[in-house]
Amino acid sequence: MILRQPAALLALFVAIGVAGFNKKACAVEDGQLAFNNVCRTCHTVTDGDNRLGPNLHHVIGRKAGSLPDYAYSQAMKDADLVWDKATLDRYISDPEQVVPGNKMKPYGGVGSADERAKIIDYLQAN
Numbered sequence: 504m505i506l507r508q509p510a511a512l513l514a515l516f517v518a519i520g521v522a523g524f525n526k527k528a529c530a531v532e533d534g535q536l537a538f539n540n541v542c543r544t545c546h547t548v549t550d551g552d553n554r555l556g557p558n559l560h561h562v563i564g565r566k567a568g569s570l571p572d573y574a575y576s577q578a579m580k581d582a583d584l585v586w587d588k589a590t591l592d593r594y595i596s597d598p599e600q601v602v603p604g605n606k607m608k609p610y611g612g613v614g615s616a617d618e619r620a621k622i623i624d625y626l627q628a629n
């Protein structure tokens with residue numbers, strides 16, 4: 504058992520490495536990894552499954568702050584916008600710029616446009 508665990512861990516890291524760096528890997532898989540790294544602490548993409556943040560199932564095309572069973576900040580409820588790719592890109596780069604006073608915190612922002620695009624592709628597929 505003790506001897507097997509490092510091997511399992513190694514296999515896991517190799518798998519993550521292959522998924523992360525294999526250029527042939529499908530963009531949505533890359534996006535899932537990026538989503539898991541940056542968003543999953545607070546969000547799922549499962550309908551009805553709200554955590555600290557609202558679920559992001561079919562978020563593209565959703566009016567901001569509109570899920571009936573999630574307690575949004577007043578700022579998000581009053582944000583008069585619909586999540587499309589461009590708005591999401593700006594929001595996950597710097598939430599405060601798009602919806603001042605929102606409560607998506609603590610969240611540092613995703614600086615890499617490439618990472619943001621992967622996350623948005625993943626959200627579009629879910």
Ligand code: HEC
Binds near residue numbers: 544567574576577580
């Ligand atoms: C620290 C927890 C946390 C992290 C990390 C986080 N969020 Fe959020 N998110 C929230 C909270 C809380 C809200 C609700 C904000 C409000 O009501 O002002 C929210 C709201 C949102 C909304 C608005 C949803 C709606 O129904 O209008 C989107 C879109 C969103 N987050 C996307 C993301 C994405 C994509 C990531 C990763 C890149 C991410 N969030 C990372 C906590 C988080």
